[in-house]
Amino acid sequence: MFGSKPLKIGLIGLGKIAVDQHIPSINANKKLTLVAGCSPSSRPDGVKAYNSYEEMVAAHPDIEAIAICTPPQVRHVIAQQVINDGRHVFLEKPPAATLGEAMAIKALAAQKGVSLLASWHSRFAPAVERTRQWIASRKLKSVVVHWKENVRQWHPGQKWIFEAGGMGVFDPGINSLSIVTRILPGAVMVKKADLHIPGNCEAPIQVEMDMLTTNGVPVRAEYDFLQTGIQTWSIFVESEAGEKLTLSMGGAELEIDGQVMAKEKEAEYPGLYAHFHDLIKSKSSDADFEPLRIVADAMLLGKRITAPDYIE
Numbered sequence: 001m002f003g004s005k006p007l008k009i010g011l012i013g014l015g016k017i018a019v020d021q022h023i024p025s026i027n028a029n030k031k032l033t034l035v036a037g038c039s040p041s042s043r044p045d046g047v048k049a050y051n052s053y054e055e056m057v058a059a060h061p062d063i064e065a066i067a068i069c070t071p072p073q074v075r076h077v078i079a080q081q082v083i084n085d086g087r088h089v090f091l092e093k094p095p096a097a098t099l100g101e102a103m104a105i106k107a108l109a110a111q112k113g114v115s116l117l118a119s120w121h122s123r124f125a126p127a128v129e130r131t132r133q134w135i136a137s138r139k140l141k142s143v144v145v146h147w148k149e150n151v152r153q154w155h156p157g158q159k160w161i162f163e164a165g166g167m168g169v170f171d172p173g174i175n176s177l178s179i180v181t182r183i184l185p186g187a188v189m190v191k192k193a194d195l196h197i198p199g200n201c202e203a204p205i206q207v208e209m210d211m212l213t214t215n216g217v218p219v220r221a222e223y224d225f226l227q228t229g230i231q232t233w234s235i236f237v238e239s240e241a242g243e244k245l246t247l248s249m250g251g252a253e254l255e256i257d258g259q260v261m262a263k264e265k266e267a268e269y270p271g272l273y274a275h276f277h278d279l280i281k282s283k284s285s286d287a288d289f290e291p292l293r294i295v296a297d298a299m300l301l302g303k304r305i306t307a308p309d310y311i312e
Contacts (some may be wrong), residue, residue: 006030007277008062009090011067012078013111016158017092019044021121022067025269031277035060036299052106053081064284065115065280068092073165076101083108088115088280090272094174099166099289099296106287115287117276120178124271125251126264131273134185134245134256135237143184143219144236147176148227162310168203169225170295172233176221176233177250177291179235186214188294193302198310205307210296 009026011018014037023044026034036048038056050056057063065088068075074176075096082089089109095103095118102118149172151161160166167174181188188211196206205222205226230256233250241275246255254262278284 006033010063014042015037018069021269071160121268122175124268127254127262130160145221148224148232151225162201173223181290190297193298195302200309
């Protein structure tokens with residue numbers, strides 16, 4: 001019977017996000033057991049590591065669920081294999097390189113009867129739900145997003161992020177979109193986007209984007225992967241009554257009309273893994289692709305502006 005023993009999980013991809021977030025979050029949850037991981041090169045301490053998924057599951061056929069922490073360009077093929085094997089899937093964000101691939105993964109999971117989580121970790125930031133509740137009782141005048149960080153600090157040596165399908169600055173930017181699509185009523189539509197793409201890259205390093213909700217609320221987003229000094233992950237909301245809300249530090253801090261309402265430590269991935277466990281227990285899935293759809297729309301509609309070459 002489900003729940004009598006810890007859920008046995010394997011990891012595909014043992015890079016920075018797996019080491020920093022997935023491994024400690026799984027190990028801290030008594031309802032989960034990290035059985036093993038696989039990577040052609042990485043060997044984190046304390047993890048039984050194999051060169052490939054095939055080697056890992058051959059050695060541990062009792063693995064019930066897989067967290068896929070690879071770059072997005074290869075997730076579709078991997079997810080297909082895992083789902084066809086009857087295992088539940090936790091997709092690191094963004095869920096795939098394209099919206100079509102993400103939808104195909106979702107359809108296959110439904111067909112095979114396995115649980116699928118498209119993991120928008122920023123939705124699990126501590127002040128996001130409180131922000132959503134505040135917005136629900138108000139008419140909004142505007143929303144502004146500033147998501148600006150230093151790619152050299154957060155993604156050293158990760159060349160895939162500027163390759164086709166890597167999404168460039170949308171890799172962190174999509175975190176803000178996962179929050180925006182959670183806290184705002186109505187769908188969010190891209191109206192204009194300026195995509196600054198280095199001459200030696202295939203994905204943008206800076207983006208300015210204007211959006212509009214189906215309820216008529218303008219949303220402005222500014223993304224920068226070359227931010228030095230203070231790193232900024234903030235969303236500014238103003239109501240028609242002139243009230244001002246600031247959700248900052250990626251959703252961990254909340255300020256309303258100058259008063260600090262919440263300032264908490266990050267606990268996103270533990271919340272995600274608890275949610276993943278509950279999805280499997282209830283035989284359900286959570287695969288919302290709206291943040292990825294907005295990125296796809298921006299790439300379709302956006303004006304491409306050549307930026308200086310990116311040199312790490």
